[in-house]
Amino acid sequence: MSETHTILVTGGTGTLGRLVTERLRAAGHEVRVLSRSARPHAVDLRKGGPGLDAALAGVDTVVHCASSPRGGDEDAARNLVAAAGRAGVTHLVYISIVGVDRVPLPYYRAKHAVERIVERSGIGWTVLRTTQFHDLVHQVLATLAKSPVMPVPSGVADQPIEVAEVADRLAALAVGAPAGRVPDMGGPEVRDFADLARAYFAATGRRRPLLPVRLPGKTYRGFAAGGHLAPERAVGKGTFEDFLATRPA
Incomplete structure (x- = not known):
């Protein structure tokens, strides 16, 4: 019989965290979900507090999925790392x-800063970077x-990946030994953004003329240069069209 773990998933009610939680529970592990609203472990990681210590009591692995583009990720990571150290957590898995x-x-700078906090935590760690989820591209x-x-x-191109595939990988990493920075996960195709827009219209039956827009600044140039892509790690299977086919028009 394989070893079972007691695992805390932060952001366990979110798009990714919910799926990771489901997979780990299905595999027989004890999983606690932490978010600002999840009972009994409703904790704001940005503030920490005794609720965080209680959530971590007896936990050996943390999967850190909680994140917000609105800020606070670095404070949340510091509070989590400090509490995990007190609780004797032996493995911290972070999705980047x-x-x-x-x-x-x-937001990317904050995620990179959290990577460094995790790496310097003194706890065994694993960091997985992925390209954008189909859900985010669809929302945009x-x-x-x-x-x-x-x-x-x-x-600007994108390389969207199916969140369920990321959840599978993250759950597998959580029950393994700390592995440091593991190979990136990219979606199966690098697609021009206009091409993704046309796929969206084909699936939804809508029509709009497209207006290409070029923006100033280093961030736009970084995206245009493909800094967010991993064509050499196109390991995903589900395409954007596959994702769209599962959604009501």
Whole structure:
């Protein structure tokens, strides 16, 4: 019989964390879910507190999925690492993003800073970087499509990946030994953003003229240069069209 673990998943009610939790529980592990609203472990990681210590009591592995583009990730990571050290956690698994060290988007910089906090924690650690989830690309396209003329970033490609495949990988890493920085995961195809927009319209039956837009600044240049892509790690299987086929038009 394989070894069972007591695992805490931060952000365990989110798009990725929920799937990781399901996979680990299905494999027979004891899994606790921590988020700002999940009972009995409703904790704001940015503030820490005794609730965090209680959630970590007896835990051997933490899968850190909680994150917010609105800020606070670094404070949350420091609080988590400190509490995990007190609890005797032996493995900290962190999900990051391809390009956090190449594209100067503030959110990416914060994710890169959290990587360094994890690496210097004194706890055995594993970091997995992936390209953007299909869900995020769909959300961006749906927002842009609200305009009668849809702006699309000129010269920018993406490499979306199926979140369920990332959850499979993250769950496997969680029950293994600390592995440091593991190989990146990229989606199966690098696609021009306009091409992804056309796929979105084909699936939803909508039409919009596309307006290529080029923006100033280092962040845009980083995306245009493909800093967020991992074409050499196109290990994902599900395409954007596969994802769209599962959603109601």
